[in-house]
Amino acid sequence: MPQQVTVTEHLLLHQKRIPGATGQFTRLFNEIVLSAKIINREVNKAGLVDVLGFTGKTNVQGEEVKKLDEYANRILIHRLARSGVLCAMASEENADIIEVPHGLPLGDYVCIFDPLDGSSNIDVNVNIGTIFSIFKRVSPEDSHLLSTDVLQAGLHQVAAGYVLYGTSTMLVFTTGDGVHGFTLDPGVGEFLLSHPNIRIPEQGRVYSVNEGYSSYWDEPTKEILEYFKSTDNNRRKPYSGRYIGSLVADFHRNLIYGGIFMYPADNRDPKKPEGKLRLTCEANPMAFIVEQAGGMAVDGRNRILELEVENLHQRTPLFIGSREDVLKVREIYREHDAKG
Incomplete structure (x- = not known):
């Protein structure tokens, strides 16, 4: 034994x-x-x-x-x-x-x-x-x-x-x-x-997001969702949608099997223009873990771990998981930025 x-x-x-x-x-x-x-x-x-x-x-x-x-x-x-x-x-x-x-x-x-x-x-x-x-x-x-x-x-x-x-x-x-x-x-x-030595797959098979809020998202985020749902992606077939609504649970599944968790910004609540998740007690620790496992975490454009912390309960959009999937998110955001 x-x-x-x-x-x-x-x-x-x-x-x-x-x-x-x-x-x-x-x-x-x-x-x-x-x-x-x-x-x-x-x-x-x-x-x-x-x-x-x-x-x-x-x-x-x-x-x-x-x-x-x-x-x-x-x-x-x-x-x-x-x-x-x-x-x-x-x-x-x-x-x-x-x-x-x-x-x-x-x-x-x-x-x-x-x-x-x-x-x-x-x-x-x-x-x-x-x-x-x-x-x-x-x-x-x-x-x-x-x-x-x-x-x-x-x-x-x-x-x-x-x-x-x-x-x-x-x-x-x-x-x-x-x-x-x-x-x-x-x-x-x-x-x-x-x-021991958990490594997240380079590319996942699952996307995790609350699609019920999609009407409140910006155009890059809507395009990102369509990318993962379509056959026009790197896998040539749709990703599976899996959303529990508990960051720890969704993140853990994706860490083991591969995939991406998304909680984007939305305009649903003017008090929360950056979304729901807290930078200090949710996004930062998960970003540190996923990077150590070979994955990535961004707010859409920027690396989560490099964001300046201005207040204790600061919120941030979060796209976190398999490296290739998160790179695609950043690519789509940068393409939209270049178009103005």
């Missing part, structure tokens, strides 16, 4: 290869793993306890907060604050940067997270997940924390990942040295290496 590698063992082996490693990162990651196990436990029994439905509150995005969303957010904030290695946190559910409570030890890392992506699917038992992004502080350790410590471009991430709560619970992450997947073994309570 092949030897099973736990996520902690994997991180410790990685740490040994880094000169001057202090163990802070491993400690932080272990808290993320523990948080995921606690959230997973509640997700698995969500229909049996009072964690389904809405809380009656709205988050900073103006969206109704699910009870399980709020629970996941509390767990992550509580556990990560006590890791002793963070100087700040940020969550999709909180309007401002979350400081480590007074009296707790501080460190050099910043963690940004979406506690429960796809939460609109909670009540119907569809896959949901936790997304996280980790940066190193850039200001001097003995100075006051600056907004620039949190609002860094995605290319400065030191790690990013997601936990997918589904038929099995998976942790997928990168530290800038490839992408690895770990599956939770409920018998031993450990995440075990199940998908």
Whole structure:
């Protein structure tokens, strides 16, 4: 029987290869793993306890907060604050940067997270997940924390990942040295290496987008959709349409099988001219993962990881997945730009 590698063992082996490693990162990651196990436990029994439905509150995005969303957010904030290695946190559910409570030890890392992506699917038992992004502080350790410590471009991430709560619970992450997947073994309570060195196919077979909003899209996006639906593409046959409505779930399927996920800008809501997805806690971590797996992520024209972050809850269009598919998206946008 092949030897099973736990996520902690994997991180410790990685740490040994880094000169001057202090163990802070491993400690932080272990808290993320523990948080995921606690959230997973509640997700698995969500229909049996009072964690389904809405809380009656709205988050900073103006969206109704699910009870399980709020629970996941509390767990992550509580556990990560006590890791002793963070100087700040940020969550999709909180309007401002979350400081480590007074009296707790501080460190050099910043963690940004979406506690429960796809939460609109909670009540119907569809896959949901936790997304996280980790940066190193850039200001001097003995100075006051600056907004620039949190609002860094995605290319400065030191790690990013997601936990997918589904038929099995998976942790997928990168530290800038490839992408690895770990599956939770409920018998031993450990995440075990199940998908080493994940590589996304160069060209996919699937497009993932909510076509119900197509009338709100710009002309390049409408042309992109027709490209994937027609026989006049590189595959000479239509791509299959697969859309779950949970970024983590759609992204994970495409990462393994190949394909492209699209959430374009639309004119449906004047308050959201750039679409729905958040740059800091959704687009950036997924872009880091997909690039490490050989794929691409753009906002249509520009590389996601190079976008300047102006505010914590900044939104962006997102086209992410297999390299050849995303290159076609960028090509169509640039052709339209050239026409004026």
